[in-house]
Amino acid sequence: MSHASLLSGLRGIGKHRVATVMAMALTCQTTTPCGTCASCRKIEKRQHPDVFFLAPDGDWVKIEQIRTLTAQLQLHSLEGKAKVVIMDDVDRMTESAANALLKTLEEPPPSTYFFLVTPHPHRLVATIRSRCQGITFSPLAEKEIGTYLTKHAEKDRDTALRLASISQGSLGTACTLDLDVLDETLTQFAALFQKSSNADVLEVAHEWSHTEEGVHLIVESLAGLYRDALLQQTQGSKAAPLHPRHALPKLSSETLDAAFVALHRTQALLATTANKQLLFEDLLFTLLPSSSS
Numbered sequence: 439m440s441h442a443s444l445l446s447g448l449r450g451i452g453k454h455r456v457a458t459v460m461a462m463a464l465t466c467q468t469t470t471p472c473g474t475c476a477s478c479r480k481i482e483k484r485q486h487p488d489v490f491f492l493a494p495d496g497d498w499v500k501i502e503q504i505r506t507l508t509a510q511l512q513l514h515s516l517e518g519k520a521k522v523v524i525m526d527d528v529d530r531m532t533e534s535a536a537n538a539l540l541k542t543l544e545e546p547p548p549s550t551y552f553f554l555v556t557p558h559p560h561r562l563v564a565t566i567r568s569r570c571q572g573i574t575f576s577p578l579a580e581k582e583i584g585t586y587l588t589k590h591a592e593k594d595r596d597t598a599l600r601l602a603s604i605s606q607g608s609l610g611t612a613c614t615l616d617l618d619v620l621d622e623t624l625t626q627f628a629a630l631f632q633k634s635s636n637a638d639v640l641e642v643a644h645e646w647s648h649t650e651e652g653v654h655l656i657v658e659s660l661a662g663l664y665r666d667a668l669l670q671q672t673q674g675s676k677a678a679p680l681h682p683r684h685a686l687p688k689l690s691s692e693t694l695d696a697a698f699v700a701l702h703r704t705q706a707l708l709a710t711t712a713n714k715q716l717l718f719e720d721l722l723f724t725l726l727p728s729s730s731s
């Protein structure tokens with residue numbers, strides 16, 4: 439096994455889970471990742487002294503975090519087998535942190551395994567990517583997600599099918615998505631699309647920017663609306679819309695292009711420290727036909 443692996447794929451698709459099971463396999467007291475021995479249980483509780491979990495502190499993984507980690511990796515492993523590092527959202531690293539990590543990956547301490555996890559591998563510097571063995575996670579089929587939701591998450595069939603199509607292959611998203619919140623967002627947007635004043639736009643942007651975990655979901659759902667509009671134009675009645683109850687009116691190709699550019703830009707900037715209210719204001723003023731005060 440390579441000493442560094444880069445696990446990439448959609449958010450909520452199981453990358454972190456697989457990394458955790460790999461950590462169990464490398465340190466398990468039996469020969470397999472049993473999930474029940476003391477070592478496996480400690481990993482599950484994030485209490486294993488040789489297994490390190492790292493994630494952005496605030497917006498970024500910072501150099502101090504990498505320094506602390508490297509110092510810990512220099513010590514002998516406490517339980518004797520291997521040391522494992524699982525890093526989430528590894529694309530969100532400051533430049534100095536990335537350089538420090540690169541050094542460690544170039545000269546890794548013995549019996550140490552790194553699992554770098556990210557939905558955006560292309561945002562990682564090439565020098566780090568080239569040190570890792572890439573493992574790509576493909577989206578799950580809608581049918582599989584739907585079946586899981588009806589069997590294990592107590593969803594009725596219609597809800598399960600809608601969640602499965604919106605989540606686009608990510609079981610984690612399907613399980614955590616709140617359809618009421620989603621519908622509320624789309625209804626708000628539809629109302630603005632019909633008629634909006636500048637004051638309305640500012641108010642909605644303010645509300646959306648304060649939804650904490652939900653900001654990405656809001657942009658994703660808007661992107662879904664525009665994806666529907668594009669499919670409607672290219673495939674007509676054969677298109678299967680994600681949000682049939684909130685369809686947009688017919689839009690020109692230029693309008694669609696501008697919308698996708700704006701949505702993509704917003705999604706990228708939401709991962710940074712940019713002011714979320716301003717981002718949503720910009721986005722809405724780009725997407726809405728015209729606003730009058």
Ligand SMILES: [Zn+2]
Nearest residue numbers: 466472475478
């Ligand atoms: Zn075990």
